[in-house]
Amino acid sequence: MLPDKEHNFRTPKGYFEGLDERLKARLAQEMDASEEAIPKTDGFGVPQGYFGTLEDTIMEKLDGAQPKVVQLTIHKRYYYVAASLAALFSLFFIMRQDTVEQVGFEDLASADIEHYFEQNELGLSSYEMAEGMDLNELTLADITENGPGNTNVLDYLDEHVDELDELNLNYDELDQ
Amino acid sequence: MIAETNLLEELRDPTTREKAFGVLVNTYKERLYWHVRRIVLNHADADDVLQNTFIKIFRNIEGFKGESKLYSWMYRIATNESLTFLRQKSHKLGLSNEELQQKMVHNLQADVYFEGDAIQLKLQQAIATLPERQKLVFNMKYFQEMKYDEISEVLETSVGGLKASYHLATKKIEAYLKEY
Numbered sequence: 001m002l003p004d005k006e007h008n009f010r011t012p013k014g015y016f017e018g019l020d021e022r023l024k025a026r027l028a029q030e031m032d033a034s035e036e037a038i039p040k041t042d043g044f045g046v047p048q049g050y051f052g053t054l055e056d057t058i059m060e061k062l063d064g065a066q067p068k069v070v071q072l073t074i075h076k077r078y079y080y081v082a083a084s085l086a087a088l089f090s091l092f093f094i095m096r097q098d099t100v101e102q103v104g105f106e107d108l109a110s111a112d113i114e115h116y117f118e119q120n121e122l123g124l125s126s127y128e129m130a131e132g133m134d135l136n137e138l139t140l141a142d143i144t145e146n147g148p149g150n151t152n153v154l155d156y157l158d159e160h161v162d163e164l165d166e167l168n169l170n171y172d173e174l175d176q
Numbered sequence: 177m178i179a180e181t182n183l184l185e186e187l188r189d190p191t192t193r194e195k196a197f198g199v200l201v202n203t204y205k206e207r208l209y210w211h212v213r214r215i216v217l218n219h220a221d222a223d224d225v226l227q228n229t230f231i232k233i234f235r236n237i238e239g240f241k242g243e244s245k246l247y248s249w250m251y252r253i254a255t256n257e258s259l260t261f262l263r264q265k266s267h268k269l270g271l272s273n274e275e276l277q278q279k280m281v282h283n284l285q286a287d288v289y290f291e292g293d294a295i296q297l298k299l300q301q302a303i304a305t306l307p308e309r310q311k312l313v314f315n316m317k318y319f320q321e322m323k324y325d326e327i328s329e330v331l332e333t334s335v336g337g338l339k340a341s342y343h344l345a346t347k348k349i350e351a352y353l354k355e356y
Contacts (some may be wrong), residue, residue, distance in 0.1 A: 059198070
């Protein structure tokens with residue numbers, strides 16, 4: 001009898017030796033009992049002579065399922081045309097994709113455009129700029145509703161005092 | 177048992193391919209048939225799946241790398257073909273996998289190629305309740321008497337896992353047969 005170190009329980013001598021074997025044997029015994037309860041055959045049958053003809057059936061199916069051989073030489077010219085068209089389409093789409101990736105005018109924010117005009121000398125006179133404006137598309141509402149606003153007008157006049165003088169305003173009249 | 181290496185060489189050689197394929201079909205047709213039949217249950221379906229399996233084997237033999245045995249590779253194709261067939265069938269009929277299994281077992285009663293008695297029919301009902309993997313393992317071990325090593329190679333599962341699956345399947349079937 002061997003003492004248990006922690007609990008003072010004891011086990012029969014050699015109990016742990018061969019425990020796995022005893023468990024395996026018990027499992028096998030249980031398995032045998034379970035298997036005995038299960039029928040040994042499953043009752044499935046096949047048509048008479050089925051296996052005898054199976055090889056031929058498969059071979060026939062295999063021959064029938066072979067893909068058709070198409071003569072390439074007859075349609076060779078068409079294949080060249082088709083290949084050329086495919087190449088052109090591919091090129092077109094690749095080039096189109098490239099242009100899409102480039103930054104366009106539409107991608108610029110209005111603030112950036114205004115900043116550019118402020119920082120760069122365009123070298124265009126008012127008349128030249130006016131020429132670029134399509135008057136046919138201009139409506140009265142564009143002028144009356146989208147006016148520069150009082151603040152902008154005052155700012156403009158403040159910065160362009162010389163031009164204010166050019167207006168030849170009669171200050172006496174204004175004071176009245 | 178035929179020598180797999182020689183057969184493989186002959187299958188890969190276009191001049192001997194057809195003859196070698198005939199040998200392959202004749203060697204494995206019955207084993208693969210019963211493997212498929214126990215999954216799909218019906219003879220007509222088993223015949224369809226078996227033919228598709230052999231055609232697939234023929235078409236893909238050049239791609240067979242020889243990492244597993246030819247026999248295991250063919251079993252794997254047959255298993256996949258059978259399970260795919262059942263999935264397509266359940267989808268077509270608008271049934272779940274469980275409902276299809278019940279329907280298949282029910283149809284056995286009117287199947288001229290099912291010669292089983294009441295207990296064998298009950299066995300099929302019990303097998304139908306098992307999860308897919310346990311069902312495969314049980315059929316391969318119990319009816320086909322395959323070794324765990326062989327099943328392991330086909331299903332790509334550890335032997336320990338297979339033993340547990342088989343033990344559970346057997347217990348469930350025993351309990352079902354006792355209860356019903």
